[in-house]
Amino acid sequence: MSLQEGEKLGIRQFDIILITGDAYVDHPSFGTALIGRTLWDYGFSVGIIAQPQVKSPDAFKVLKTPRLFFGISSGNVDSMVNNYTPNLKRRGEDVYSPGGNLTRPDRATIVYANKVHELFPGVPIVIGGIEASLRRFAHYDYWQDRVRQSILADAPADLVVFGMGERQMGAIAQRMASGERVDTLRNIPGTVYAMEVAEWRRSRPEEIVEIPGFTEVSQDKSAYARAFALHYREQDPVHGRAVAQPHPKTVVIQNRPAHPLTQPELDRVYDLPYSRRAHPSYLQPVPALEPVQFSVTSHRGCFGACSFCALTHHQGRIIQSRSSDSIIREVRRMTKMPGFKGVVQDVGGPTANMYGLSCDLWGTAGACVDKRCSPSCKNLRASHGEQCSLLSVIRGIPGVKHVFISSGIRYDLALADDSGYLGMICDHHISGHLKVAPEHIAWKVTRIMNKPDQEVFDQFCAQFETLQQGRKKRQYLLPYFMSGHPGCTIPDMIALAVYIRDHNLYTEQVQDFTPTPMSVSSCMYYTGFNPFTMEPVHVPRGQEKKIQRSLMHYRDPANQVLIREGLTAAGRTDLIGRGKHCLVPEGGRFSGRYVGKKPEIPKNAKIP
Ligand code: SF4
Numbered sequence: 001m002s003l004q005e006g007e008k009l010g011i012r013q014f015d016i017i018l019i020t021g022d023a024y025v026d027h028p029s030f031g032t033a034l035i036g037r038t039l040w041d042y043g044f045s046v047g048i049i050a051q052p053q054v055k056s057p058d059a060f061k062v063l064k065t066p067r068l069f070f071g072i073s074s075g076n077v078d079s080m081v082n083n084y085t086p087n088l089k090r091r092g093e094d095v096y097s098p099g100g101n102l103t104r105p106d107r108a109t110i111v112y113a114n115k116v117h118e119l120f121p122g123v124p125i126v127i128g129g130i131e132a133s134l135r136r137f138a139h140y141d142y143w144q145d146r147v148r149q150s151i152l153a154d155a156p157a158d159l160v161v162f163g164m165g166e167r168q169m170g171a172i173a174q175r176m177a178s179g180e181r182v183d184t185l186r187n188i189p190g191t192v193y194a195m196e197v198a199e200w201r202r203s204r205p206e207e208i209v210e211i212p213g214f215t216e217v218s219q220d221k222s223a224y225a226r227a228f229a230l231h232y233r234e235q236d237p238v239h240g241r242a243v244a245q246p247h248p249k250t251v252v253i254q255n256r257p258a259h260p261l262t263q264p265e266l267d268r269v270y271d272l273p274y275s276r277r278a279h280p281s282y283l284q285p286v287p288a289l290e291p292v293q294f295s296v297t298s299h300r301g302c303f304g305a306c307s308f309c310a311l312t313h314h315q316g317r318i319i320q321s322r323s324s325d326s327i328i329r330e331v332r333r334m335t336k337m338p339g340f341k342g343v344v345q346d347v348g349g350p351t352a353n354m355y356g357l358s359c360d361l362w363g364t365a366g367a368c369v370d371k372r373c374s375p376s377c378k379n380l381r382a383s384h385g386e387q388c389s390l391l392s393v394i395r396g397i398p399g400v401k402h403v404f405i406s407s408g409i410r411y412d413l414a415l416a417d418d419s420g421y422l423g424m425i426c427d428h429h430i431s432g433h434l435k436v437a438p439e440h441i442a443w444k445v446t447r448i449m450n451k452p453d454q455e456v457f458d459q460f461c462a463q464f465e466t467l468q469q470g471r472k473k474r475q476y477l478l479p480y481f482m483s484g485h486p487g488c489t490i491p492d493m494i495a496l497a498v499y500i501r502d503h504n505l506y507t508e509q510v511q512d513f514t515p516t517p518m519s520v521s522s523c524m525y526y527t528g529f530n531p532f533t534m535e536p537v538h539v540p541r542g543q544e545k546k547i548q549r550s551l552m553h554y555r556d557p558a559n560q561v562l563i564r565e566g567l568t569a570a571g572r573t574d575l576i577g578r579g580k581h582c583l584v585p586e587g588g589r590f591s592g593r594y595v596g597k598k599p600e601i602p603k604n605a606k607i608p
Helices: 003-008 031-042 057-061 079-083 108-119 129-133 166-177 197-202 214-219 221-233 263-270 324-335 385-395 411-416 421-429 443-449 454-468 490-503 520-527 542-552 557-569
Strands: 016-020 046-050 069-073 125-127 139-141 146-148 159-161 191-196 208-210 242-246 250-254 295-297 346-348 433-439 476-483 510-512
Touching (some): 016 031, 031 069, 031 166, 031 263, 057 108, 069 108, 069 166, 108 125, 108 129, 129 159, 159 166, 166 263, 191 197, 197 242, 197 250, 214 242, 221 242, 221 520, 263 324, 324 385, 346 385, 385 421, 421 454, 433 443, 476 490, 490 542, 490 557, 510 542
Parallel strands (some): 069 125, 125 159, 208 242, 295 346, 433 476
Antiparallel strands (some): 159 191, 191 250
């Protein structure tokens, strides 16, 4: 992070300088550390500028000019998600900063790229990380409530790296080191580049899927939904094709996604010598490090493809598992590190119990486009045997007292398992609570969310209860629910509140739906269409969204006015009163602002 540190390592000029909106934490859960260490492993020297003050040119010049390029990212999280609450209020803390201090600018990738372009004209700029990756096409931006152009049209960058970036960054660095110019790097899978419109007209690449352009999708919601469905189909490294989207000044071209790392490659990335600590120059702790400092990433990818999660567009559906030897080596290393107190905080990935699961098609044909990977597919090898063996070995490592599973588990998979996974984690790997995410219980909402139906959750709860019998200390399920999701109506939320009441569930883990870039649900929120069927979808907004959220917290007296309003509008006054079954007592007045509006269908909608 400084020239002095570089000089100690014999470095006079860094090959690559990474700029990030996060503090620099040398831990594999932090993208900058993963990319920095991987590039180092490829043989390049890497300098890191963490959280530069935008108003200070010196902050960007501190490591001088890189020999090859600048790599810029907003950090582990989209800067707008990081800086604002779902209600669009500015957050008071940034957990990726020392002391939680607020230093990250809004739209950090664009801001940093502009600054670098101004201070280092002509030096190549590559942008990546979650913010750039999920804004690679024209996209709905919740914070401005409008469609923005691809980030490549807004930021003066040469390339966008999308998805997990080790392979792409290695290829860019190697090709530039061998003398190729950045503007000739147009065939690296997992990257996006911009082509001049005249060149596009002259020599349009073959086998490319052209989707409706920015002008069209920003004016016509059905065109936006069609564009989304078209690029969604191409996000597979095996069968995905390049995708082009015209913009006013350029055509933005996404190459097909990069192949996931093979198991030996993934092992190598996680075997690198991370110190698992924040940079020693920081005087205050980085809050985001504490919960993950001694956790282990066992795999990448998630085939759940929940509609509100953009992970399918980033890590993909194909599960990439590390070898158990590599994970065990990492835990052994951790036991010798300062601060380790015998607790492995997590062994997981996006969904903890997808480790080691596979389908033969993933390697040869990619993940099915029109089918959901679920236990009902006979090709999915859903046994959790490999996970059980791994966890039992980790438990036996000298110095390890507890091994927790803190990542959420997919309960439909746990139910399909035949190796005793659920019993094992209840016995050894959860303290008092197990996180699960049914998100809703109304079938038409769970279908739109791409989550299992209520019956599956009920079966899981029953199995969990059976496992509690005879246990000295009772354990509890911690279900996550969501209000305000597209497709969810007030009667659906009332059904959920009644379910919560009848099952005496704890409902602190409630999210109000936030449309983050490039998720299927965000597309529905903006357009009012299911992009895969083009059927209209009801989108709760404004007062209705507030009522839905209040229904989740019906026990909170502060919500009673809104809840009475919702129950009255839905004709469920039977739930108002003093009876045990009632959600709220009588009394008070309601604003009358919500009157059960019909689903909003855009005026200029074209339904094919
Ligand atoms: S065959 Fe089944 S498990 Fe394999 S990719 Fe298709 S849906 Fe998924």
